Amino acid sequence: MFENIKKNKIESGIIVSIFIIAITLIVYYICNALNLGIVSIVIALVFSIGSAWGSYYYSDKIVLSLNRARPATKEEDLKLVNILDALMVTAGLPSKPRLYVVEDSQPNAFATGRNPENAVICVTTGLLEKLNYYELEGVIAHEMSHIKNYDIRLSCVVSVMVGFIVMISDIFSRMLFWGGVKDRDSDNKGNGILMLIGLVFLILSPIFGSLMQLALSRKREFLADSTAVELTRNPDGLISALEKLENDPNQLETANNATANMYIVNPFKKEGKKKTTNIWSTHPSTADRIEALRNIK
Numbered sequence: 361m362f363e364n365i366k367k368n369k370i371e372s373g374i375i376v377s378i379f380i381i382a383i384t385l386i387v388y389y390i391c392n393a394l395n396l397g398i399v400s401i402v403i404a405l406v407f408s409i410g411s412a413w414g415s416y417y418y419s420d421k422i423v424l425s426l427n428r429a430r431p432a433t434k435e436e437d438l439k440l441v442n443i444l445d446a447l448m449v450t451a452g453l454p455s456k457p458r459l460y461v462v463e464d465s466q467p468n469a470f471a472t473g474r475n476p477e478n479a480v481i482c483v484t485t486g487l488l489e490k491l492n493y494y495e496l497e498g499v500i501a502h503e504m505s506h507i508k509n510y511d512i513r514l515s516c517v518v519s520v521m522v523g524f525i526v527m528i529s530d531i532f533s534r535m536l537f538w539g540g541v542k543d544r545d546s547d548n549k550g551n552g553i554l555m556l557i558g559l560v561f562l563i564l565s566p567i568f569g570s571l572m573q574l575a576l577s578r579k580r581e582f583l584a585d586s587t588a589v590e591l592t593r594n595p596d597g598l599i600s601a602l603e604k605l606e607n608d609p610n611q612l613e614t615a616n617n618a619t620a621n622m623y624i625v626n627p628f629k630k631e632g633k634k635k636t637t638n639i640w641s642t643h644p645s646t647a648d649r650i651e652a653l654r655n656i657k
Contacts, residue, residue, distance in 0.1 A: 380409060417474065419472065419474065420472045420473045420474065420478065420480050423470075423472045423619055423622070424460060424472070424480065424482065426614065426616060426619060427462050427482065427614045427619070428462065428463070428614055429460035429461060429462045429482050430460060430461055430462075430463070431458070431459070431460055431461075432459035432460060432461050432483075436461075437459065437461060437488065439488065439493065439496065440459060440461075440483065440488060440496070440500070441459065443493070443496055443497050443500050444456065444457070444459060444481070444500060444504075446497075447497070447500060447501055447504055447591055447592075450591050451501075451504050451508060451591055452508065453476050453479075453504065453507060453508060454476055454477055455476060455477045455478075455479070457471070457473070457476075457479040457480055457481045457503075457504065457507060458479070458480045458481070459480075459481055459482075459483075460480055460481070460482040460483075461482070461483055461484070461485060461488070462482060462483070462484045462485070462614060463484075463485050464484040464485060464486055464610075464612055464613055464614060465484075465485070465486040465610045466484055466486045466608060466610040466611060466612040466627065467484060467486040467487040467489075467490045467491060467604060467605050467608050467610075468483070468484050468486070468487060468605065468612055468623045468624060468625060468627055469481065469482065469483040469484065469487055469499050469500070469502075469503055469623065469624050470482055470503065470619070470622040470623045470624065471503040471504070471506045471507050471511075471512050471622070472512055472515075472622060473507070473512050473513070474512075474513050475510070475512075475513055476507050476508065476510075479507040479512060481500065481503045481504070481507075483499070483500075484612070486608070486610060487499065487605075490604060490608070491601055491604060494592075494594060494596070494597035494600075495597050495598075495600050495601035495604065496601070497592055497594070497597055498588055498592055498594065498595075498597035498598030498599075498600075498601045499598070499601050499624060501587075501588035501589075501591040501592045501598070502584050502585060502587075502588040502598060502624055503584075503624065504588070504591065505583070505584040505585075505587035505588050505591070506580070506584050508587065509580070509583060509584065509587065511580045511583075511584065514580075515580070515621060515622050581624075581643055581644055581649060582644060582649065582652055585598060585649055585652065585653055586652070586653075586656060589653065589656055595653045595654070595656050598653060599650050599653050599654065602624075602625065602646050602649060602650055602653075603646070603650065605624065605625045605646075606625060606646040608629075609629060610629070611627075611628070611629055612627035612628075615627035615628060621643070623643075625643060625646060626643050
């Protein structure tokens with residue numbers, strides 16, 4: 361457990377550094393293409409460091425806003441509050457996560473935040489309505505495991521940064537396509553090399569960023585499932601919950617590609633297609649997860 365936590369912290373630092381470099385090169389390329397001269401590198405560094413800082417400290421607020429989540433209350437969500445209180449006894453978390461609810465008929469859940477002291481667990485109303493006590497307990501334990509293992513920091517920062525890079529890449533790729541920016545400093549070989557690297561990052565970073573995001577998500581779901589069983593001592597609850605979530609036909613209205621990897625199961629439903637794990641999957645297949653949980657039994 362401690363080995364995984366340490367590994368997640370190291371990976372978080374490495375990934376944030378990679379994204380700072382990527383954003384710096386992309387913005388530097390854009391500024392040079394707009395003929396802003398030597399000030400380009402200053403703008404690029406300020407922009408990249410600022411976006412990384414914002415992603416780290418405000419990623420949870422961004423994600424909650426995107427999903428239109430509201431704070432949970434004892435009056436409306438007593439079962440949810442009681443389950444969290446009971447699990448806190450064995451979870452070993454330093455602080456109780458804040459609870460949020462999304463008004464949506466699809467049963468699903470995610471955890472977010474930069475660390476266990478500033479963590480959030482968010483569930484849909486469909487999850488509260490369609491799962492019994494032990495199934496809901498398994499889902500909440502799964503999300504608490506993501507918090508305990510520091511998965512939330514990694515997944516949230518990566519989700520926000522990937523979404524940010526995709527956005528700026530899309531905007532300026534369109535500008536390049538329509539001839540809106542041109543290289544007016546091509547005589548400077550040093551600038552030319554940096555601009556070439558920036559152009560490569562501009563084109564390829566959304567793809568590599570998305571693949572990194574998906575690979576990290578798949579790897580951590582198995583660990584969170586097994587840790588959830590350690591907390592509840594009841595693999596049947598989580599198994600039953602995963603089966604219900606997988607078979608539910610409803611679409612999650614607030615779902616988007618940037619945050620899909622954060623949910624306990626993929627919020628996008630593909631009708632008439634057997635779900636298997638591949639390089640573009642946000643999650644390992646539910647069948648593989650259930651098999652791993654049954655092996656624990």
